[in-house]
Amino acid sequence: MLELRGSVGKDGLNASDDVRVVQTLLVQIGLRPGLVNGTCGTVTIAAIQKFQGVFSTVPDGRIDPGGRTWKKLLESAAPAAGDPLSGWAGDCSQWTQQKKLRSLEPVFRAKIEQVILTLKNRKLQPSIVFGWRSVETQRKLFSEKKTTVLFSFHNAQFRDGTPNALAADIIDRRWAWTEAAHVNGFWNALGAAGKEQGLVWGGDWKAFPDIAHLQGRPNRALAKVRIESGL
Ligand SMILES: [Zn+2]
Known part of the structure; x- marks a missing residue:
């Protein structure tokens, strides 16, 4: 509350x-x-x-x-009573697109909505895989070597634990991470649309590229965001 x-x-x-x-x-x-x-x-x-x-x-x-x-x-x-949006527990990768959007920090969310619109206008089919995720989920991904950090912009939250994520992973629902996404230019379109909104695109990272990933702050802001999240 x-x-x-x-x-x-x-x-x-x-x-x-x-x-x-x-x-x-x-x-x-x-x-x-x-x-x-x-x-x-x-x-x-x-x-x-x-x-x-x-x-x-x-x-x-x-x-x-x-x-x-x-x-x-x-x-x-407040969401209407009985609205699943009111609960943030459970498998966040299975949430509806609407709920994933709701888990984003409001200004970042507006930018992601614009990115999605831009991609849809290009006949692409963007789908958010991860918006916010809990620190527990982050630890699990880390142990499975699916992420290189124990705290990421996906974990940003209010001090009461309400999601306030500053990162979103977006794929095309037809191609996901298969070669077809490259061939059809999805990642380049995602990166361009994100940067148009002033976002950081993981595809630009030389050492560990993260092509589906957009974030609202530069990497150097991570420690500050972690403190603001009370984590
Ligand atoms: Zn990500």
């Missing part, structure tokens, strides 16, 4: 983790709080006010822990 430790918004305490949670929820309900970066500026405050305007005549631009706006925000962003 998400909780705020302090107030967010106009004249709020605006602790970075709290602001990030609010920004993520605002994105989830379709508002535009600006970059999801933990900094509460005028754009984030305006988005809070816009949201409050739906149910309040005095939108003060501030969210207090346990207060009315916070409760409304959680209600609005």
Whole structure:
């Protein structure tokens, strides 16, 4: 369960983790709080006010822990009861495409959605294999020598364990990792579409190329993301 430790918004305490949670929820309900970066500026405050305007005549631009706006925000962003999206346990490679998208950090997700659209427009059939995955899954892949790292951008999450992944592995559902994917130019198209969105493509890595992999930050940011994830 998400909780705020302090107030967010106009004249709020605006602790970075709290602001990030609010920004993520605002994105989830379709508002535009600006970059999801933990900094509460005028754009984030305006988005809070816009949201409050739906149910309040005095939108003060501030969210207090346990207060009315916070409760409304959680209600609005929560998946419907019984929706499998509400659980993040289980085999994440078997989740629906929609759920894999939901496991991505919101700004990264918007970029991946754009990549998928670009590829579909080129008559390709992109499919996400992994969005977020747990650290336990990462360890298993590591022991099977399917990854070279014990913590990756796929493992990025909020401190409460909610997925907030900064990497996605995308294949063409017809070809997966077979030679046909190369022959038909899928990997090059994926890399180009990703870089168009400012993403890092694993196909550019000389030592250990990872052609299906797109990530939202450069490798040097991994340690910082790990700390932010509380892992
Ligand atoms: Zn990957």
